[in-house]
Amino acid sequence: MGELRLMKGNEVIAEAAIRCGCDGYFGYPITPQSEVMETLMELKPWETTGMVVLQAESEVASINMVYGAAGTGKKVMTSSSSPGISLMQEGLSYIAGAELPCLVVNVQRGGPGLGTIQPSQADYFQTVKGGGHGDYRLITLAPSSVQEMNDFVELGFELAFKYRNPAMILTDGALGQMMEKVELADFKPRRTTEEILQTCGSWATTGKTSQRNRNIITSLEMDPFRMEQNNLRFQAKYKELEENEVRYEEIMCDDAEYIIIAFGTSSRICLKAIDLLREKGIKAGLLRPITLFPFPTRIIAERSRQVKGFMSVEMSSGQMVEDIKLAVFDTGRIVPVKYFGRMGGLLPSPGEVVEALENNFLKGN
Amino acid sequence: MAKVRGAVVVDKEGCKGCGLCVEACPQQVLGLHRDVNSRGYHYSYMAQPEACIGCSNCGMVCPDTCITIYRVKL
Amino acid sequence: MDIQDIIKPENLVYQKSKIQVDVISHYCPGCSHGVVHKLISEVIDELGIQEKTIGVSPVGCAVFAYNLIDIDWQEAAHGRAPALATGIARTNPDKVVFTYQGDGDLASIGAAEIVHACNRGENIVVIFINNAIYGMTGGQMAPTTLLGMVTSTTPYGRNVELNGYPLKITDLIAQLPGVSYCTRQSVHTAATVRKCKNAIRKAFKNVMDKKGTSFVEVTSTCNSGWKLSPVESNNWMVENMFREYPQGDLKDVDKLIQQ
Numbered sequence: 121m122g123e124l125r126l127m128k129g130n131e132v133i134a135e136a137a138i139r140c141g142c143d144g145y146f147g148y149p150i151t152p153q154s155e156v157m158e159t160l161m162e163l164k165p166w167e168t169t170g171m172v173v174l175q176a177e178s179e180v181a182s183i184n185m186v187y188g189a190a191g192t193g194k195k196v197m198t199s200s201s202s203p204g205i206s207l208m209q210e211g212l213s214y215i216a217g218a219e220l221p222c223l224v225v226n227v228q229r230g231g232p233g234l235g236t237i238q239p240s241q242a243d244y245f246q247t248v249k250g251g252g253h254g255d256y257r258l259i260t261l262a263p264s265s266v267q268e269m270n271d272f273v274e275l276g277f278e279l280a281f282k283y284r285n286p287a288m289i290l291t292d293g294a295l296g297q298m299m300e301k302v303e304l305a306d307f308k309p310r311r312t313t314e315e316i317l318q319t320c321g322s323w324a325t326t327g328k329t330s331q332r333n334r335n336i337i338t339s340l341e342m343d344p345f346r347m348e349q350n351n352l353r354f355q356a357k358y359k360e361l362e363e364n365e366v367r368y369e370e371i372m373c374d375d376a377e378y379i380i381i382a383f384g385t386s387s388r389i390c391l392k393a394i395d396l397l398r399e400k401g402i403k404a405g406l407l408r409p410i411t412l413f414p415f416p417t418r419i420i421a422e423r424s425r426q427v428k429g430f431m432s433v434e435m436s437s438g439q440m441v442e443d444i445k446l447a448v449f450d451t452g453r454i455v456p457v458k459y460f461g462r463m464g465g466l467l468p469s470p471g472e473v474v475e476a477l478e479n480n481f482l483k484g485n
Numbered sequence: 486m487a488k489v490r491g492a493v494v495v496d497k498e499g500c501k502g503c504g505l506c507v508e509a510c511p512q513q514v515l516g517l518h519r520d521v522n523s524r525g526y527h528y529s530y531m532a533q534p535e536a537c538i539g540c541s542n543c544g545m546v547c548p549d550t551c552i553t554i555y556r557v558k559l
Numbered sequence: 560m561d562i563q564d565i566i567k568p569e570n571l572v573y574q575k576s577k578i579q580v581d582v583i584s585h586y587c588p589g590c591s592h593g594v595v596h597k598l599i600s601e602v603i604d605e606l607g608i609q610e611k612t613i614g615v616s617p618v619g620c621a622v623f624a625y626n627l628i629d630i631d632w633q634e635a636a637h638g639r640a641p642a643l644a645t646g647i648a649r650t651n652p653d654k655v656v657f658t659y660q661g662d663g664d665l666a667s668i669g670a671a672e673i674v675h676a677c678n679r680g681e682n683i684v685v686i687f688i689n690n691a692i693y694g695m696t697g698g699q700m701a702p703t704t705l706l707g708m709v710t711s712t713t714p715y716g717r718n719v720e721l722n723g724y725p726l727k728i729t730d731l732i733a734q735l736p737g738v739s740y741c742t743r744q745s746v747h748t749a750a751t752v753r754k755c756k757n758a759i760r761k762a763f764k765n766v767m768d769k770k771g772t773s774f775v776e777v778t779s780t781c782n783s784g785w786k787l788s789p790v791e792s793n794n795w796m797v798e799n800m801f802r803e804y805p806q807g808d809l810k811d812v813d814k815l816i817q818q
Contacts, residue, residue: 144650172649176642177675184639184672188615188646191633196650214636325631325647327610327654336625338634491572492565503589503789509749526588534562542749544573548593549584554573555565 122303129269130296132304133199133225133289134159136273137171141310143194144172146185148204151237152293153227156199169310179204183211183224190220191337193320195277195311199225201293202243203234206251212286213252216354217339219323221280223273224258225289227296230465238465239293239385244439247290248413255351257358259287259365260412262383266300268410274305279365281319283357290412292435294385294467358414367410368419372398376405378481379423381444382433383409386461386468390433393473404477412440420447424455429481433473434461456481491539491556495529499551502526506543506552512536515543576600578609580629585620589789591779592621592688594746598756599659599686600628602763612655613647615640617664620694624659638669641676644683655766657684663693666702666728673732680737680771684762687729687774690781691800698784702726705803710784725803729776733809740765740773741810745801747780747793758808770812778804 127135133156137145147157157175165171172189176182182198189196200208205226215222226247230240243251250256259279261272272289280287311319317326328334341347372394373379382390387408397404407423409416420430430448432441438459445457460476462468468476493515500522506529507515516532529552531537539556575581578600586592603612609630616624618637625632635643640658648656665673665687676683692710693699699712703725707716717725733741740762744755755777762773778800780792787795808814 146646174649177671181642181672181675184636184642185646188633188643189650192647192651194650210636325613325633327613328629328631329610334629335631338625340622340634490560490565492562494566499583501588505589505789508790539572541573545749545752546594548586548590550575550579550597555567555570556572557565557570
């Protein structure tokens, strides 16, 4: 059993980063995630593990500091909230194009524009469809508890390095500010120079020696035929992610006639909603995508054999619902896929979810 | 008679004929050849080889690092 | 004495540095970039830091610098080289990190990144090529374009009311306490090339000695963009650019300490 603590989601991101042997954090303050950098600055990991923590002049700079450090094979991360993540899209596109591993945490708030500081899930499209320019994907993890906020830091780095691709923890202001019991991982030492050379030496800018050609980190390729080969290599990697890394959780889905699909904070609300629906004799289940890219398409397709309908519950105008529709569409079956959600920083209540499901599927029958 | 003699070797194919070395030469040794290299540039060459003192000025200003310089003391 | 008797290994006095990759560069004939690349290569070679040096190339004509100098490189997004260099240098304090940036990259789109990296005193070298024009995109106005200067986006000359003033970013950088060395050099004659090389060597040594940011502006030409021959460009630079961008050291902490 690891060390147990009562912690905020934002604080645990910082603690987990230090404990998993992270080499550097570069960030810029923005509500509702400023506690990530505040906690790191208070813990002073540069005196213990040697982890670098730096407050950048902007999110544009912080993601590019991550780009630079990641290019040397280091385990580095940043965090921000929606408007700041928008500023990072240029850097994320470059990092994906240069095939570098890194971790980005988006503690979402409502938008568009300056929007609100209240929680939201409206950055789903931006995250899973590649918010910057060019054909690329982010490995996207959606925690639904403070414990998962902790666990996904290490998992995010693991996947990022395995696939040499940026990973994002897509969470929101509710999970960032919420306090829960969390079991912390044991401290892992940062990788040594030798370990980095062993695992990343073939591509990272670790200094050109006489034993190898120079390593160049770039996303630039002027020859269109070679650029297409790069694109095909990226697509093959994304395909591999879709084959091997899909993660989801199912609750009471085996006999379900109606499946609610929700991630993160909204999935917690839906957990209560399916209890209320079951009490009413409605066979409802919850499917919680944990990876949003790769999306759990296959299990949705399988469940479409048995259900009378899916309902996507989101803190947005209905973004993930499109991916659910695509998953069902590809099966050739005709199963209704509905959406319910709140926007502007509001959370749907369990009662509202129950009512929406009844209105969508059971009224008028 | 000069106390030093020099010689410059221009990498004919690397030269883009910019003429900066010709301008930089204090002894008017260099010129641009009437012929062109495979990429169509009038390359630099020693038009007055006996005047070269191996001062390296041409090499210093060459943006394409295509000049190698030799010098002997007489 | 026959020429062939002079061309012997024992008489060699000047040749291409082994750090420079043996390819023909993509630069236009007479471009200052080539000279500065050569000087950086020579300095890296002479200081014996090839294995420790990591370059950050910009967006602009020098985007392909990584094809020309035989060290590890990272290619940054437009203007972000100082942020990349910060990330590299902070997590790899044993490395010698430098950025290589043009005037559009450093003084326009990357103005925030360069000011803050220098103000934090990041332990990096910044090589700043100021030729007062955007070369790669076809000769548009740069922040450092002189008043009255014709570019493809100032076809009637740069006009204060329309375009504002030339940005003397190097003067601004020199004011920042994180900067230990700030100088303005050029490479249009053999003498200035030698001086510029000394400045670049000093900048790299400063970083090896962890003295903070060292900033070397090389006032340069862009003969294609200026629509002049390489030799005419050098003359135009001396007559016009040096008035706005006077040559020499703007700051040297070593000398301040001595005084």
